[in-house]
Amino acid sequence: MRILTRSRQIRKALRALRARIPAKDWQTISAFLSRVRAETAWRISGIGEAIDPISAALQPLYTLNPWILCGAEIVFVLPIYRLYTDSGMIGVAAHEFAHALRAARHDDDWPEKMGERQLTPAAIRKYEAEERRANAIASSWDFRAQIRAMREERGKFVNPYIRSHEIQIRRHIQQRDGYLLSPGP
Numbered sequence: 001m002r003i004l005t006r007s008r009q010i011r012k013a014l015r016a017l018r019a020r021i022p023a024k025d026w027q028t029i030s031a032f033l034s035r036v037r038a039e040t041a042w043r044i045s046g047i048g049e050a051i052d053p054i055s056a057a058l059q060p061l062y063t064l065n066p067w068i069l070c071g072a073e074i075v076f077v078l079p080i081y082r083l084y085t086d087s088g089m090i091g092v093a094a095h096e097f098a099h100a101l102r103a104a105r106h107d108d109d110w111p112e113k114m115g116e117r118q119l120t121p122a123a124i125r126k127y128e129a130e131e132r133r134a135n136a137i138a139s140s141w142d143f144r145a146q147i148r149a150m151r152e153e154r155g156k157f158v159n160p161y162i163r164s165h166e167i168q169i170r171r172h173i174q175q176r177d178g179y180l181l182s183p184g185p
């Protein structure tokens with residue numbers, strides 16, 4: 001596992017994880033993950049060009065041509081991640097590492113097994129079950145308070161912040177990318 005970010009907040013969270021995740025789980029996760037990196041830009045989700053509220057994600061890595069699964073990464077989306085408190089940021093990181101432990105226990109079909117973000121009722125149920133399992137693992141690592149902080153902050157602050165700053169964020173993205181988004185959902 002290579003750490004490809006200098007973000008002070010992420011490094012601090014990773015140190016907290018390293019200190020508490022049992023050695024056996026840590027070994028499994030660090031062998032499974034190819035890299036941990038950060039993105040500094042806001043993301044626009046494909047559906048309706050909304051601001052993507054995801055602060056971090058476990059993602060598969062593929063080779064091109066042929067298209068073969070070749071690894072996994074955790075990506076932190078810094079503009080969102082930084083909206084959390086220190087405790088919430090550790091909760092987010094623990095949650096993603098818990099997903100990685102679960103994925104490591106699957107075969108190469110883990111991206112399908114773990115549920116993609118689709119909008120069918122079955123896919124949403126699968127996704128939510130996976131979310132609960134990840135939170136349960138993170139809590140078993142002694143991050144119960146941080147998982148609670150993550151969930152509370154997401155509902156009370158992070159998502160409302162994104163909604164109330166939608167116009168400014170979209171203007172910022174337009175200036176960055178030099179193209180016009182539609183007026184918004």
Ligand SMILES: [Zn+2]
Nearest residue numbers: 095099131134
């Ligand atoms: Zn999750």
